[in-house]
């Protein structure tokens with residue numbers, strides 16, 4: 001099946017009461033790891049590429065790898081999503097290339113660092129919604145700012161500086177007509193999210209529930225939601241790495257989010273840790289090896305395991321065959337003439 005719209009995946013997830021992991025990729029091995037995990041767990045998948053990933057991979061390579069994924073895994077509904085588009089132009093170029101979903105992150109200015117105004121965010125997001133929906137492509141927006149910096153993107157704040165204001169979120173959804181809303185509830189991008197296991201003081205699940213109460217039909221997105229498990233940190237440090245102690249978002253908090261309207265969960269760091277740990281282990285144990293396959297194969301396998309586990313924990317496992325994919329043309333038609341509910 002061709003790449004499908006993210007809106008359809010999230011609508012189905014809402015019906016089924018589960019969440020869908022969105023995993024970042026830069027290369028072939030990561031795409032293969034995700035697709036193998038999806039097949040093993042029979043999960044629909046969201047594969048996402050940031051601006052950094054698009055430039056690292058020359059995005060045409062990435063796009064064609066994703067087409068190969070749809071040919072090799074025809075039973076898996078697969079979305080290709082742009083993570084943190086910084087401008088209308090960036091989103092446009094992704095749509096033209098064939099991405100079936102884009103994030104317009106207007107919470108920051110196009111420099112990807114400076115927090116923007118509400119008015120700017122509404123205008124940029126609305127513009128992307130008009131362009132995307134005409135082609136049946138899904139749009140994710142963001143209100144509030146996450147902490148941290150990843151791939152040069154982020155205000156570098158701590159996670160609590162620009163939490164999402166629930167009232168503003170309602171206004172934002174109404175004015176933009178977007179499909180999915182990323183909210184800031186205390187999480188940060190990167191590995192160093194929390195200096196101890198997060199509590200209600202640092203991870204604002206109450207805020208999320210309040211937003212869901214006010215916007216019960218909007219698909220919420222949790223960014224910066226790697227769990228940064230201790231065992232993956234330990235493997236890296238055991239084989240010569242130097243990670244400082246750190247905590248991510250506990251899986252049970254994500255599951256609480258899923259019970260409260262979260263449909264898309266962004267995970268990158270956990271996969272990076274799994275890959276690096278596996279590679280370090282081979283380098284340490286077999287220093288005579290020099291065939292890249294000798295360490296990329298275990299790296300791919302380690303990432304597959306983490307992804308399959310998250311797919312099971314988020315509840316998307318077993319749902320790949322639930323529905324027939326709707327074409328982007330049909331999605332465009334639906335946006336044009338909303339079906340009365």
Ligand SMILES: [Zn+2]
Nearest residue numbers: 189223224266
């Ligand atoms: Zn993010």
